[in-house]
Amino acid sequence: MPTQTCRWGFLSTAAIARKNWKAVCLSGNSTVTAVASRSQDSASRFIDECMAESPMLPARPAAVEGYEALLAREDVDAVYIPLPTSMRLEWVLKAAAAGKHVLCEKPIAATVSEAEQMVDACANAGVQFMDGVMFSHSDRLESLRAVLDESGPCGQLRRLNAHFSFNGGPDFEQQNIRADSQLEPHGCLGDLGWYTIRFILWAMDFQMPESVIARTLRTMQKPGSPEPVPAEFTAELNFANGVSAVFYNSFVTENQQTVSISGENGYVTLNDFVLPFYGPELAWEEHQHVLEIDNCRWNFGQHSRRNAVVEYSSGEANAQETKMIQTFARCVLTQETDPFWPQIAIKTQQVLNACRQSADQQGAVVSL
Numbered sequence: 001m002p003t004q005t006c007r008w009g010f011l012s013t014a015a016i017a018r019k020n021w022k023a024v025c026l027s028g029n030s031t032v033t034a035v036a037s038r039s040q041d042s043a044s045r046f047i048d049e050c051m052a053e054s055p056m057l058p059a060r061p062a063a064v065e066g067y068e069a070l071l072a073r074e075d076v077d078a079v080y081i082p083l084p085t086s087m088r089l090e091w092v093l094k095a096a097a098a099g100k101h102v103l104c105e106k107p108i109a110a111t112v113s114e115a116e117q118m119v120d121a122c123a124n125a126g127v128q129f130m131d132g133v134m135f136s137h138s139d140r141l142e143s144l145r146a147v148l149d150e151s152g153p154c155g156q157l158r159r160l161n162a163h164f165s166f167n168g169g170p171d172f173e174q175q176n177i178r179a180d181s182q183l184e185p186h187g188c189l190g191d192l193g194w195y196t197i198r199f200i201l202w203a204m205d206f207q208m209p210e211s212v213i214a215r216t217l218r219t220m221q222k223p224g225s226p227e228p229v230p231a232e233f234t235a236e237l238n239f240a241n242g243v244s245a246v247f248y249n250s251f252v253t254e255n256q257q258t259v260s261i262s263g264e265n266g267y268v269t270l271n272d273f274v275l276p277f278y279g280p281e282l283a284w285e286e287h288q289h290v291l292e293i294d295n296c297r298w299n300f301g302q303h304s305r306r307n308a309v310v311e312y313s314s315g316e317a318n319a320q321e322t323k324m325i326q327t328f329a330r331c332v333l334t335q336e337t338d339p340f341w342p343q344i345a346i347k348t349q350q351v352l353n354a355c356r357q358s359a360d361q362q363g364a365v366v367s368l
């Protein structure tokens with residue numbers, strides 16, 4: 001076990017692994033020692049391309065053929081697993097058995113039972129488990145938490161609204177893993193709903209909803225995919241304290257990443273809650289508009305205020321994905337696993353599967 005640097009192995013050359021490669025380079029407490037792919041050529045190509053843009057120090061990682069071979073390496077402390085969702089159970093269990101800490105992409109699993117097996121295996125092996133939600137590590141959330149206090153601009157919370165969509169375009173259904181039920185069984189609910197659910201749970205301080213009602217509005221099916229997957233999805237969550245939340249996910253509606261948190265006295269909005277708008281600040285707005293009525297004059301006065309934290313959107317040392325790597329690596333290096341991360345992953349999975357169950361039963365109420 002090194003004392004200064006967490007040594008990462010990447011399980012696959014997924015597109016998202018390139019972003020986290022750079023985050024490792026910028027982290028100051030991590031390095032990648034090996035990248036595994038189904039073919040060694042592809043691992044080598046990935047490493048060449050990443051090295052050209054963002055050189056890994058102190059040494060070029062090894063290109064490994066096969067994920068199993070990477071897990072057998074002694075120079076790997078932690079693995080990053082961005083394999084398709086349906087493959088994660090197998091590889092998280094194998095990684096835990098090999099004593100590797102696990103940063104697992106989202107959605108972590110197809111079912112709650114699979115997610116629990118993963119988290120239990122990591123806990124039993126004494127290794128950290130965390131999902132790949134970068135925004136959980138942004139300073140913006142910490143600042144926003146203070147604003148959500150009852151004495152803040154919203155007052156008592158009433159309603160949450162989260163929307164995450166992108167338009168995949170004409171080839172998406174034909175080519176993307178997200179439209180293949182064998183690889184990504186929950187389609188847009190898994191890919192985008194994971195974030196909308198996570199944000200809602202975060203705003204509720206991880207209190208679970210009492211019940212959910214959901215609908216799949218549209219499906220997609222990649223050629224060869226055994227089943228269609230949700231391509232447009234909506235859900236309503238109801239909480240015991242009277243707060244309600246709604247979310248929407250879509251692969252056919254153009255880029256939108258908006259959340260609003262509404263209360264008795266006002267509301268807060270973020271327009272880029274997952275992938276922050278390009279630039280050196282992450283912002284949110286608070287609103288307390290006032291309707292002034294005086295006989296025939298009806299003036300709706302806009303009262304909005306912009307707030308921001310100094311943090312780069314991505315690809316810099318203070319960006320949220322770099323903070324994710326740093327936080328994870330600190331758990332590894334101090335040998336102090338943090339149960340918070342697996343707990344919130346399980347809660348997110350529980351809500352996701354309840355929503356899918358409701359949608360599969362045409363909007364039946366599902367209790368949690």
Ligand SMILES: NC(=O)C1=CN([C@@H]2O[C@H](COP(=O)(O)OP(=O)(O)OC[C@H]3O[C@@H](n4cnc5c(N)ncnc54)[C@H](OP(=O)(O)O)[C@@H]3O)[C@@H](O)[C@H]2O)C=CC1
Pocket residue numbers: 012013014015016017036037038039042043082083084085105106107132133134177183184190191
């Ligand atoms: N946290 C975040 O910000 C993001 C998270 N993600 C999540 O990461 C996961 C991967 O997404 P993305 O990077 O777009 O995926 P890609 O399609 O780019 O990569 C998936 C990788 O899995 C490996 N693989 C192994 N078996 C298969 C198979 N049968 N079919 C396809 N790929 C296979 C391949 O690597 P190889 O050939 O090298 O073995 C492939 O490169 C998704 O679940 C997604 O939700 C995605 C983007 C952002």
Ligand SMILES: O=C1CO[C@H](CO)[C@@H](O)[C@@H]1O
Pocket residue numbers: 166191274275
């Ligand atoms: O996690 C992710 C981040 O956002 C993308 C959309 O813009 C998703 O498709 C991806 O899986």
